[in-house]
Amino acid sequence: MIKALFVRETGAGYLLVGLGVISCLLIAIESSTRVLEPVRGVLATLISPIYLIAESPYLLSSTVSDVASSRSQLQEENQQLQRKILELSQISQQYVALKAENDRLRALLGSQGRLPYEVLIAELVGVVPDPNTFQIIIDKGADAGVQVGQAVLDAQGLFGQIVEVGQYTSRVLLVTDADHAVPVQVNRNGVRSIAGGNGSLDVLELENIPVSADIVEGDLVETSGLGGRFPSGYPVGVVHSVVVEPTSTYAEVLVRPSALLDRSRHVLVIFKPQAQVAEQNGDLN
Amino acid sequence: MNPTKGGWLILLTLLIGMLLMVVHFPETWPNWLGWLRPNWLLLILFFWVIELPHRIGLIAIWLLGFLVDGLLAAPLGTNGIILAGVTYVAWRFFERLRMYSVLQQCGVIFLLVAAAEAIRVFVIGISSARQWGITLFTVPLMSMLMWPFVYLILIRLRTGMRVE
Structure with missing residues (x-):
């Protein structure tokens, strides 16, 4: 025994x-x-x-x-949404004209026109429980065509990117995660940098900004499209503080992300235009 | 006596443990509440191993660890080795652990969960810049405080359902 x-x-x-x-x-x-x-x-x-x-x-x-909201509440919400649509359609009319003009100018310069991106609406269905990482689960996966590396937006700005794809769900790494970084440029003057998360939910850090760089509080920071992973021109955040230590080589620039990282329950997964994907695969091959 | 009686209850409680690992408070609540989440799965596993050591297989638990890795977005194999390690320790000393008072068991739980948390933090640190720190202390502490309740609930279930 x-x-x-x-x-x-x-x-x-x-x-x-x-x-x-x-x-x-x-x-x-x-x-x-x-x-x-x-x-x-x-x-x-x-x-x-x-x-x-x-x-x-x-x-x-x-x-x-x-289900439980009353008729008057719904009517009110409906009216609000109608107003919102009106505003947005006005902006989008302008956008169409601007885009046409932009395409013409680009053609004059001999550079390629920008292709429109397709989007897929997804809903948040889970949050990864570790408080030191910011990752969520969304309800679209391989069967909706989602792939690792796609950019994710919410209504306000860049949200994150897909890091894992299951059949019906996928996992999104948020922009402010300590492991995440995104190539960005300042909307006002095109100063380029990389915005990395530093582990707190509402702060991004611009890395390696020389003290002489022209970045001031309130500047809009948008994706630059360099690196090919994120489409260019989507808002990432607004510069919140610029600290220049006399002794250091780099300025400490903190950015407040535009996306409502802890509120948004609906996000958009960005699909690159097929032509661009084929081109990139060609590059890889 | 049917030797495989009530296996579904063990599985069910382990599943509930996994569920409790990912249930979260509303997003508007402060983020630091996440630090206070006990390691429910480890508590439930610990209970079943000291109560019914012959029913828990090391390889099965190791495989369950892969599901937990998927759940917690940890590198594959991390939770496998954590759960298997806890199972082994509990299984090696189950006679002694059963005889311990609740306070002593709480002490053991604290050490085991702290070791598990340390392994997890270390493995994640290999490939990630995630911060770490306070969870090394808070998670074991909360697990320790929750152990008496988990024990009472599970012992009732076990005797009520006659899991052998």
Whole structure:
């Protein structure tokens, strides 16, 4: 009896060491390559029901409030939306004219016209629970054509990018996550930089800005499109503070993100125009 | 006596544990509440291992870890080794742990969860610039405080459903 127990226990010890070694190998593989991405996709599909159940109170509450709201409330909301549409359609009329003009000017300069981006509306269905990372789960996945690396926007600005795709859901890394960075330029004068997250939800940092750079408080920072991952021209944030230490080489520029990172429940996944995707794949090949 | 009785209850409670790991407060509530989340899954697993050590398989738990990795966006294999390690420790000393008073068990829980959190933070730190710090202390503390309640609920379920 005692001997049998002893044998079993040493066996378990070896088994634990073996599993530990496999785990370490997997961690090493994942930290240096992307070969495990399909595996993560399968796992994401398997666990998506858990996220859906965990999020159901919030998903339900919005439905319930729709059902329970009174006629006058709905009418009021309807009127507000009508007004909003009117405003937006006025802006979009201007936009059409501006775009045509811009295309003409670009043609004069001999540069390529910009292609329109297609978008997919997605709803938030989960939040990754670690408070030191900002990631959310959205309800569109591989079956809607979502791919790793696509940019995600909300109504106000750049939200993040897709980092993992399951069959019906995908995971989005928000712009303010410590592991996220996005190439940007200042809307006013085109000064380029990289906006990285620093681990707090409402601050981005512009990296390596020389003290002489022309950036002031209130400047709008938008995606520059360099690097090819994010489409150019979407608002990222507004410069919140510029601190120049006399002793340091770089200015400390903090940006407040435009996107409502902790409020938005509906986001847009940006699809690149097919021509551009083919071009990029051609480059890679 | 049917030796595989009530396996569904073990699975169900582990699933509920995973659910509790991702349920969150409304977004408008302060972010630091996330630091106070106990490691529910580890508590539930610990209970089943010391109560029914023969029902919990090391490899099965290691595989369950992959689902948890997917859930918590941790590198693959992290939670596998954490859960398997906790299972092993609890299983190795289950007779002693069962005899401990609740206070002593709380102490063990604190150490185990702290070790688990340390492994998690270390592994994430390999490939990520995420901050870390206070969770190393708050998560074990909250887990320790929750252990008596988890224990009471699960022991009732176990005796009520006659899981052997």
